[in-house]
Amino acid sequence: MEKQRLDKIIASTGRWSRREVKNLTRQGRVLVDGIPARSAEEKADPETAEITVNGEVLAYRRFTWIMLNKPAGYLSATEDGKGATVLDLLPPELQKQGLFPVGRLDKDTEGLLLLTNEGGLAHELLSPKYHVEKVYYARVAGRLTEEDCRAFAAGMTLGDGLVCRPAGLEILAAGEESEARVTLREGKFHQVKRMLACLGKPVVYLERVRMGNLPLDTSLSRGEFRFLTDAEVEALRNF
Numbered sequence: 001m002e003k004q005r006l007d008k009i010i011a012s013t014g015r016w017s018r019r020e021v022k023n024l025t026r027q028g029r030v031l032v033d034g035i036p037a038r039s040a041e042e043k044a045d046p047e048t049a050e051i052t053v054n055g056e057v058l059a060y061r062r063f064t065w066i067m068l069n070k071p072a073g074y075l076s077a078t079e080d081g082k083g084a085t086v087l088d089l090l091p092p093e094l095q096k097q098g099l100f101p102v103g104r105l106d107k108d109t110e111g112l113l114l115l116t117n118e119g120g121l122a123h124e125l126l127s128p129k130y131h132v133e134k135v136y137y138a139r140v141a142g143r144l145t146e147e148d149c150r151a152f153a154a155g156m157t158l159g160d161g162l163v164c165r166p167a168g169l170e171i172l173a174a175g176e177e178s179e180a181r182v183t184l185r186e187g188k189f190h191q192v193k194r195m196l197a198c199l200g201k202p203v204v205y206l207e208r209v210r211m212g213n214l215p216l217d218t219s220l221s222r223g224e225f226r227f228l229t230d231a232e233v234e235a236l237r238n239f
């Protein structure tokens, strides 16, 4: 791999800012193959050099994968003149890495959103060809029934002509307001809301709780993120 500046490599982990890397380097706390770096601008091959920061060997990854517990009020976009985007929830160093959301959640939808700069795998996860499951927790106005579940399972055609593949609707609670787990294998615009509205049960709250074989990490508070582990990224490749 091409050599890169140490401050860029180290800041890409999201744990230290470039300014912090500069200070740590001055203090002799950044080593490249055991030798203290002279400056944060020094270059190294992040795939072959052993870089140590504060005595800790850096685990470099070519691509970044992040799980965000998206709060309501943020757009799933990389830039927007009008409002806050999910990238605003990340520290500045991570905002410079060309990350983008893997698919979209509506502004008012919460829960699991992946962000990455690995275009190929992101594209596969979203491609209708691969039918990656997306699971949502939904609260709706009105009483959900077994008939609604059968309509989901049969594949619905919405009033505007949108043809939906067979999908899962599991009722968790039924009453004046009902709760359900919805499983889709595609991702059309506002799909969960449109399918449930078509049954006369408009969504009042929506949260994504799983994508492929990756559940939302419930230890993350709304607005918090963490890096995926190597095993999780590998599991995504084998969705």
Ligand code: URA
Pocket (backbone or CB within 6 Å): 104, 105, 106, 107, 109, 189, 190, 191, 192, 193, 194, 206
């Ligand atoms: N379906 C919706 O209607 N909204 C989302 O945010 C995701 C799926």
